[in-house]
Amino acid sequence: MLQALFGATIIGLSLGVFGSGGSILTVPILMYLLDVPAPLAIASSLAIVAGISFGGSIFNVLKRQVSYRHLIWFGLPGMFGTYFGAWFGSIVGSRVQLFVFVVLMSIAAVFMWRGRKESTSTAVQPLQLLLLEGFVVGVVTGFVGVGGGFLIVPALMFFAGLPMLLATGTSLMIIAMNSSSGFVKYYEALQCSSDDL
Structure with missing residues (x-):
């Protein structure tokens, strides 16, 4: 149990400091430290990440470190994408989800190894492309139960x-926002499967 508490602390610190990274640790912690089955771990991961992220967002709102325009452009299509990704994830096998999850962890490792540089570019993508990116990141979030911050932060920068x-x-x-939307869909799917038993 102490290992799980330590893991939860790392998740919260990573999300709070970097705005990404912590959520991709949640599924492995739930599965390998708490012996939670893969489908339930993915759904629970979204609920945990949503709660931590909402809590951490309060500080950023007070510090005025939130772009509400990009929150709408990127976040709203992301919620729809997450709901769709969660729906798709609930009908495929957990092995497929975990395989995609491993691929994403590898991508995240490359991003962290390379590090981030402060953006000096003033070029801004068209609104339609930002909406599409938000939706795609949302699909990834819902499908494998990660927050997607390692994709969102570079896209916004x-x-x-x-x-x-x-x-x-x-x-x-x-x-x-995305994690909450995905959890709602997974919760619906879990409720339906339990009713069928």
Whole structure:
């Protein structure tokens, strides 16, 4: 149990400091430290990440480190994408989800190894492309139960032109929105499966 508490602390610290990274640790902690079955671990991960992200967002709102315009452009389509991804994840086998999860962990490791640089570009993508990116990140979030911050932060920095602090704060709120949407769908699917038994 102490290992699980330590893991939860690391998840919260990573989400709070970087606006990403912590959520991708949640599924392994639930599965391998708490022996939670894969489908339930993925659904629970979304609920845990949503709660942590909402809590961390309060600080960013008070510090005015949230771009509400990008929250709408990226976050709202992300919620729809997450709901769709969760629906798709609930009908495929957990092995497929875990395989995709491993691939995403590898991508996240590459991003962390390379590090982030402060964006100096003033180029901003068209609104339609930001909406599409938000939706795609949402699908990934819902399908494998991760917050998607390791995709959201670079997208907000390099494609939307936000500075890192603003991208981090905005990312945390988007993660909370997406994770909540995905959990709702997984909860519905779990309820339906339990009713069928």
